[in-house]
Amino acid sequence: MYLSRLFLSDFRNYKELELSLGPGLFLFYGDNAQGKTNLLEAVSMLATATSFHASSDREVVNWSAQDHVARLDGTVQRLEDKIQLEVLIVDPSPPVFAAAAGVRVNPRSIELPAHAPRKRYKVNGVPKRTIDLIGQLKVVLFAPSDLHLVDGGPEERRRFLDRALCQVQPRYSVALVKYRKIVTQRSALLKRIRDNQEDPGMLNYLDEQLTQLANQIIYERRRMIDALNDRANEFQRAISGGREQLQIVYRPSFQVDGDWGLTEAAEHYREQLRDARKKEIHQGVCLRGPHRDDLEFLVNGVNMLSYGSRGQQRTAALSAKLAELAFMHSSTGDQPILLLDDVFSELDASRREYLLCQVAGYEQVMLTSTDLEGFPADMVQRAHRYQVSGGVLKSE
Helix, strand or coil: CEEEEEEEEEECCEEEEEEECCCEEEEEECCCCCCHHHHHHHHHHHHHCCCCCCCCHHHHECCCCHHHEEEEEEEEECCCCEEEEEEEEECCCCCCCCCCCCCCCCCCCCCCCCCCCCEEEEECCEEECHHHHCCCCCEEEECHHHHHCCCCCHHHHHHHHHHHHHHHCHHHHHHHHHHHHHHHHHHHHHHHHHCCCCCHHHHHHHHHHHHHHHHHHHHHHHHHHHHHHHHHHHHHHHHCCCCCCEEEEEECCCCCCCCCCHHHHHHHHHHHHHHHHHHHHHHCCCCCCHHHCEEEEEECCEEHHHHCCHHHHHHHHHHHHHHHHHHHHHHHCCCCEEEEECCHHHCCHHHHHHHHHHHCCCCEEEEEECCCCCCCHHHHHHCEEEEEECCEEEEC
16 A cells, blocks of 8 residues: 555645655655644545544644635545545634734635635545545654653553544444543533533443444554554564563553453443442533543563663653554555654664664555655665655755
8 A cells, every 4th residue: 555646735834736656655854843743644534534643633624725725635545546535624714823823814705604624635536434534544653752652641542542443443433432422421521410400320321332343443543452462572672682572451440451352341330330330420521531541661571661671661652653553564464554653863872773674574664854864875765765844855
């Protein structure tokens, strides 16, 4: 799988970009804040419909964009076919301070209906839902934040699982979206019950919905962890010179037993919700479910979050990401596109060399860096090189 063409319009600092691509290694280099990460962000959005870099979709729309709309368009060559993906992102309320900063903001020439979607998708020119876009293109991102997978917060580790599973399993993406809505509704209801505004019996329906969706999510997360453990320890041993053994442990907030079938598991989750109901009402939040799951990284039996050195934590994170790459490849038969966003500057020489060796054989790799120093000369020579400056690419 590879991206053969990328078109951007009013995306971040790219006013307009038309880029022909193909198999191989693509090096994008230049000073900070010139648009290197924005380029990888666009490719990732074509795969996952979300940004790994923005807290809100509106952030990706160029302030001076006509009608305040950004467009991403990519052509993907897959094993079995070629497919065109398009994403439109609308900023309904451009920042009021833009004019004061010297940026001209064009008046909107069309008015959006009140409930018009802020993102729109097309697959081969046909309007589609979010779920129909996700996974058509598959990517694995290596970013500096991924090196904090082990020592960061639980939400980072859940996102690590979700980004891969949503691309591999469409039903997982559907279940996750529905589950998040149920959690929001249930939390609001818990607060109303706490304030004596609703009957606690109103929770029964939402509990049933939550357990059914949680059951699907937990099942797929457990399968992914099992697959990751088949490979992660191999990478950890290689990077550490055989000194370290890595195990990734799934820590769900529900009590889980591997011997439970799906039907039996759902009943146990319902029972655990009933047991936690009094405490949940008192606190006004959902205390059980996949939104509170976590992962634990054990190296030689030691918890890396609490006791790991910086080097051990980064090695474990790198091993987990390489295992994710292998998982996605084996699950789909397609090699995902690798996006490496200035990650080499965060690694020491031995880890950098190992990562380069592991990714060198993949069909398409997009790598960003502030300069080309530190990369093997033969690798730089065979790469497609682009200097990035102010949202403009210059081919070498």
